[in-house]
Amino acid sequence: MGHGFSTLLCKEVLRFWKVASQTVAAPVLTALLYLLIFSHVLEGHVKIHGVAYTSFLIPGLVMMSVLQNAFANSSSSLIQSKVTGNIVFVLLPPISYLEFFSAYVLAAVVRGVVVGTGVLLATCWFAPLHFAAPLWILAFALMGGAILGSLGVIAGIWAEKFDQLAAFQNFLIMPLTFLSGVFYSINSLPPFWQQVSHWNPVFYMIDGFRHGFFGVSDASPWHSFAVVAACFALLTAFTLHLLKRGYKLRA
Amino acid sequence: MSVAIRIQQVSKSFGAVQALDRVDLEIEPGEFFGLLGPNGAGKTTLISALAGLVRADHGTLRVMGHDVQSDYRAARRQLGVVPQELVFDPFFTVRESLKIQSGYFGISNNDAWIDEILENLGLTPKANANMRMLSGGMKRRVLVAQALVHRPPVIVLDEPTAGVDVELRQTLWAFIRRLNEAGHTIVLTTHYLEEAESLCSRIAMLQSGRVVALDTTANLLRRFSSHTLRLRSRGEMPVDLVLGAAQSGGWWSLPFDRYEEVELLLARIREAGCGIEDLEIGKPDLEEVFVRVMQGESKGGGG
Numbered sequence: 001m002g003h004g005f006s007t008l009l010c011k012e013v014l015r016f017w018k019v020a021s022q023t024v025a026a027p028v029l030t031a032l033l034y035l036l037i038f039s040h041v042l043e044g045h046v047k048i049h050g051v052a053y054t055s056f057l058i059p060g061l062v063m064m065s066v067l068q069n070a071f072a073n074s075s076s077s078l079i080q081s082k083v084t085g086n087i088v089f090v091l092l093p094p095i096s097y098l099e100f101f102s103a104y105v106l107a108a109v110v111r112g113v114v115v116g117t118g119v120l121l122a123t124c125w126f127a128p129l130h131f132a133a134p135l136w137i138l139a140f141a142l143m144g145g146a147i148l149g150s151l152g153v154i155a156g157i158w159a160e161k162f163d164q165l166a167a168f169q170n171f172l173i174m175p176l177t178f179l180s181g182v183f184y185s186i187n188s189l190p191p192f193w194q195q196v197s198h199w200n201p202v203f204y205m206i207d208g209f210r211h212g213f214f215g216v217s218d219a220s221p222w223h224s225f226a227v228v229a230a231c232f233a234l235l236t237a238f239t240l241h242l243l244k245r246g247y248k249l250r251a
Numbered sequence: 252m253s254v255a256i257r258i259q260q261v262s263k264s265f266g267a268v269q270a271l272d273r274v275d276l277e278i279e280p281g282e283f284f285g286l287l288g289p290n291g292a293g294k295t296t297l298i299s300a301l302a303g304l305v306r307a308d309h310g311t312l313r314v315m316g317h318d319v320q321s322d323y324r325a326a327r328r329q330l331g332v333v334p335q336e337l338v339f340d341p342f343f344t345v346r347e348s349l350k351i352q353s354g355y356f357g358i359s360n361n362d363a364w365i366d367e368i369l370e371n372l373g374l375t376p377k378a379n380a381n382m383r384m385l386s387g388g389m390k391r392r393v394l395v396a397q398a399l400v401h402r403p404p405v406i407v408l409d410e411p412t413a414g415v416d417v418e419l420r421q422t423l424w425a426f427i428r429r430l431n432e433a434g435h436t437i438v439l440t441t442h443y444l445e446e447a448e449s450l451c452s453r454i455a456m457l458q459s460g461r462v463v464a465l466d467t468t469a470n471l472l473r474r475f476s477s478h479t480l481r482l483r484s485r486g487e488m489p490v491d492l493v494l495g496a497a498q499s500g501g502w503w504s505l506p507f508d509r510y511e512e513v514e515l516l517l518a519r520i521r522e523a524g525c526g527i528e529d530l531e532i533g534k535p536d537l538e539e540v541f542v543r544v545m546q547g548e549s550k551g552g553g554g
């Protein structure tokens with residue numbers, strides 16, 4: 001990885017940081033609102049894995065914010081550059097496919113982690129939290145961010161207009177994240193929907209992430225990590241293939 | 252030393268549109284080269300293929316000996332492209348944009364050269380202004396600056412003077428000329444033909460994706476354009492003169508090659524008893540060359 005990579009990474013981080021009120025503060029506020037509403041309705045009625053509902057919810061919201069913001073970062077940066085035409089500034093220099101991919105994905109991870117940390121800081125006052133296995137927390141946050149960052153690269157390259165990107169987001173990313181156990185444990189679902197959830201990779205990201213806090217989870221963290229790592233490897237290979245072919249970027 | 256740009260049998264189509272049709276072109280290091288053609292002729296497509304923004308369907312393109320596909324990193328390091336579209340990144344200031352662009356080319360400490368570019372393009376007062384705040388002409392200057400951050404030996408400018416005031420044109424061309432004198436190869440597209448005529452030593456003309464003319468500017472002028480004696484007459488012009496002439500708006504245009512011929516032409520008109528109300532001499536110009544080449548005509552036109 002050369003200087004081209006680090007510059008692109010830096011530029012991508014600066015890009016969201018310069019408009020942090022939209023890219024960091026707003027999603028933190030959204031997560032806080034979810035917490036206030038759901039904990040108001042459910043606290044005291046539900047305990048999951050022996051944990052009070054609000055405590056259970058917080059890691060879910062943190063991870064959801066990491067994932068959604070990682071996706072938003074790479075996808076919106078790419079589509080904006082494509083629509084305004086300034087994508088040529090990164091297509092003209094001698095930046096390799098791998099550098100291009102890594103810079104966008106890593107910047108997405110940074111945005112995800114920054115927002116996730118913000119959500120954690122804003123919500124941790126509302127319920128007691130443990131940090132049973134901090135390494136799992138970190139591993140799943142980074143992996144989850146990288147996976148959604150790669151999906152964002154794919155969506156950003158594929159979409160030609162903002163509404164196509166919105167469709168990708170609304171019909172794929174949102175259902176996958178909302179139906180992954182952010183707000184509930186999949187053990188509370190009917191058997192059929194439990195089965196379905198096991199096919200959702202986002203379930204493993206959130207479940208493993210939560211394991212890092214409470215030391216208990218629906219699936220084993222090793223199993224979850226294997227699924228997540230395999231997803232990342234597949235997506236990386238696919239995205240690099242698209243970039244190498246110049247799919248939609250180099251006609 | 253290898254040629255600066257070697258384009259061999261390059262074709263490219265977009266669906267049914269054949270944007271480039273077996274284009275062959277070689278440009279030597281240090282040349283100031285003009286790429287001309289009407290709208291949609293394929294100039295931008297050819298530049299995009301050279302820059303790796305578009306993939307040619309057939310053929311090969313090399314920049315300073317490096318293939319733009321198989322050896323793209325080396326090829327891109329040798330090439331600076333000023334895109335035709337007025338694009339900019341609204342998140343950054345002028346100086347930030349230039350630093351970032353330097354970084355993309357692997358250059359970390361470029362302040363001295365950036366200052367020099369800014370100064371030469373009259374951008375110094377705007378260095379810390381956000382890109383969004385700049386006027387169109389100023390944005391165009393930044394585009395030129397961005398193409399130069401890595402001191403590319405080959406510089407390609409796609410209509411750099413579209414929508415640009417007289418002052419910038421002059422500063423821009425003075426700067427580009429200096430770069431050319433310092434050894435940089437310059438390739439330029441423009442629809443201002445006087446600009447091309449005064450700057451370019453060699454010119455290719457594209458039409459519907461094909462190279463329809465390729466020669467030194469001097470040769471093109473000689474082959475496709477002539478001096479003209481333009482006059483408004485009182486009375487009947489001699490028939491034999493009228494045959495080789497064109498008339499428009501009351502003006503006759505009589506082509507000639509050497510100035511001595513003017514004397515003879517005027518003598519013939521006087522002998523015919525025809526008076527002259529107004530008279531001027533037109534030099535060969537690229538506009539005439541362009542029109543003739545595009546119409547598939549040769550010198551002395553008419554058919």
Ligand SMILES: Nc1ncnc2c1ncn2[C@@H]1O[C@H](COP(=O)(O)OP(=O)(O)OP(=O)(O)O)[C@@H](O)[C@H]1O
Pocket residue numbers: 251265268269270288289290291292293294295296297335
């Ligand atoms: N991405 C694209 N998709 C479809 N058609 C394209 C694309 N790019 C160019 N074309 C077509 O290819 C042809 C050549 O276009 P090009 O932009 O190279 O012309 P040009 O010589 O640069 O014209 P101008 O002087 O107007 O800039 C045109 O018919 C154009 O419509």
Ligand SMILES: [Mg+2]
Pocket residue numbers: 294295296335409
């Ligand atoms: Mg063009």
